[in-house]
Amino acid sequence: MIGIVDYGMGNLFSVSKALERLHADYLITSDKHKLLAADALILPGVGAFRDAMDQLPADTIQQFAASGKPLLGICLGMQLLFESSEENGFTKGLGLLPGSVRRFPGKTNDGTAYKVPHMGWNRLEFIQDSPLLTNLEEDYVYFVHSYFVSAENSPVTLAKTDYHEQVAAVVGRDHIFGMQFHPEKSSKLGMALLGNFLKIAAERKAVR
Template structure:
């Protein structure tokens, strides 16, 4: 039976682009995967892997996630109780934080301690961080095998400041050093958009689809 991946639909994110990218990554890697875009808690609970996309403001995305009946509880059970692989993309990564500071202070999921803060005004770089940027590994993880110093596509005005350096797996520079990939145990988040990152993005998604947390 093909392994299942649930892409969480909570009213945020370019879901179709993410779905197509994951399907292509699986196909090109020769992986049998059943991929569904869903807000059905039963489907989420039965999934082998979860992917949480996100585009927009932290508070609105968190509110949208909470508004889908049973979805947050199902995600927490799969990720925190069953310890199945989980990936958050862009704001989906930022929601892993303790809190976000966009339009006031708002609680996040709190799975990876830290806060999501704005880029400070600077004459050295522009905010938002838009476009291609090199991503460098600071702590080895199999999801980034073969991808150190590859370029990925970013689009964000806020960045994740982790409390524990051990959770900072990859970085990029945009005036300052920012977290590009964060993670612990079975939980991962990437600030870049793999679905917009062409070959490197597909390789990253393929690695996630075959990743088995220790």
Template sequence: MIGIIDYGMGNLFSVSKALERLGAEYFISADHNELFNADGLIIPGVGSFRDAMERLQVNTIKEYAATGKPLLGICLGMQLLFESSEENGLTEGLGLLPGSVQRFPGQTPEGESYKVPHMGWNKLEFVNDSPLIKNLEEEYVYFVHSYFVDAQNSEVLIAKADYHEQVSAVVGKDNIMGMQFHPEKSSKLGMALLNNFLQMVEERKGVR
């Protein structure tokens, strides 16, 4: 059973519909006990990092992460997994992965301006092996974000994309994973990534 965290800022409908299409059982909750007992947990997210950290069930998520059960952050939910963000002033994150979140500068080192937010389809480039990308090919996924994770030299980087900056698109270490784009809106590859997460959840259940 997959738990989707409801903290008032998530794209709950689109994520839950994607899980339904994959045949996964899920629930949406803000209750500590319900979330803690889930086989896999998803942190959705749309909006401000600071607002999200004020509303998020921080202790629940940290305790859940310590169990070794799979945890997935999507879009803002991925950014929240990291140590800090500069959005609306420096804000501490969950600190489950190393790295920080910063705004696209909107200008290249050569002085060329570009649009912020980053919105549209960009191709993934796989960097490190992970069960999340097992048997998948590099294809396009759909991004909508003004801030990105600086994890360029980090062992947690699984896939990247290019939008004038290197965008950390898929990240993960052990049971903690994240996707900067919206997998539920990213056609075939997005659904395949979500399905791989579900497979990880099932495999984890089988060894308990």
């Protein structure tokens, strides 16, 4: 069973429909005991980092992560996995991955302005091996975000994209994963990434 964390700020419908297309059993819940009993968790997110941390059952997510079961953050949910964000002032995150979240500056080094938020299709570049990327080919996925984790010098970046900055698009360490884009809205590659996450969850369950 895949648990989808309901904390009032997630794109629950599209994530759940993607799991249905992959024939996965899932449960949308805010109940601590049901979340901890899940085989894997998906932490979606739409909105502001500070608001999310105020509403998120952080202790439950951290307890689940400590269990060794797979956890996937999507969009804002990915950002919440990190140590902090500068959005609306400094805010601590879940601290499950090293690094911080910052805003696109909106200007290049030579002063050229560019649009923020970053919205649209960008190609992924795989930079580390991971079971999340197994048997997949680089392709385009769909982003909507104003804040990002820099891919430069980040040990947890598995795939990156370029939007005037080197953006950490897929991150992961051990059983903790994140995607800055919306895999459920990213056509073939997005669904394949979710499918690989489900395989990771099934394999972890089999050896527990």
